[in-house]
Amino acid sequence: MTPYRELHPEPITVENFAPYGQLITPQDDGKPFDAQEAQLDLNQGQPRFYLMRLQHRGDRFHQITRHSRCTQCLGSLQGQDWFLAVAPPSDGPRPDATRLKAFHIPGTCFVKLHRGTWHAGPYFEAETMDFYNLELTDTNVTDHLSYDYRENEGIEFAIAPTRP
Template identity: 30%
Template sequence: MSETEHLKIRVETPTAEALKPFGVVLGRDESVAPLPIDLYEGRVKVRRAGKFVSDDKTEMTVCTLQRRPYIAEYMERHTEHTQAFVPLGSKPFVALFAPPNEEALPDLKEIRAFLFDGSAGFMMHRGTWHEFPFAVLDDTDLLVILRSEATEGLKSDNVIGNEAVGPDLEKRDMAARFGVKIELEL
């Protein structure tokens, strides 16, 4: 069996512009005009950060992350809904993305990683390839908003040959598909 190559990806600071191919930041953005809602004498400003899309049962799960090596073995996507990661408790996390495409696998040349400082979350476009976020600190809680069938697709009876496939889930093993593991450099 051949040795697996490590593809090194430098972790970047997330900006709205850098994240644009993958989705939108979920946090305060003064460039987005508030809606014309004038309750509470203007003390509450409501802005739409982005449009969450789901045409089926949607759920909010809380995932508690422990630190693991910054090596992405998998990438997955959901073509029927957006997905959001929102930090609880202001702990930082690292997220890895590749833009949506029409191919069966992500484009390795387009992969980017970002260190979120815990002050804002992120909502991906439909079809954005990603690995589940990496904790920088143990016991990092993330609110994850997604379709229920995507969560169900990750259960062990749907995992075949180290990959999972469901009605709105394609989770691919990067070593098996490309002979690489993606190593993140902080």
């Protein structure tokens, strides 16, 4: 069995998520656009906004992915909480594992990942969950670099949600 390192999810805040992206929360209608809203970079292709249904995949991962050509937005559709592991954007082919973190994301907001942010997830406890996803139409074909921790470093990670 491959050894694993537990990641204990932090409650997401604007400040602690800033190296990875933006936390986007509800705003009053009619408020002028400002830095609190998603700062999108989708100019390298046609945007794709879609709903994805994910099956429960446990809490372990060994691969992490980044998209260098665009930002990406993710949020749960039914208001359920979820988890995401992230490492800051990098120019090289490998994420900085010393800065790998997991976040507990409430279903009342969404996240915008900076271009190049490494990410694994979404993870959740339900059998299935629906998410909305904003990226480019070809993101998963032409802009999908993955790093395999198990293959390259002989380790996996487990998101260990804090139980009440």
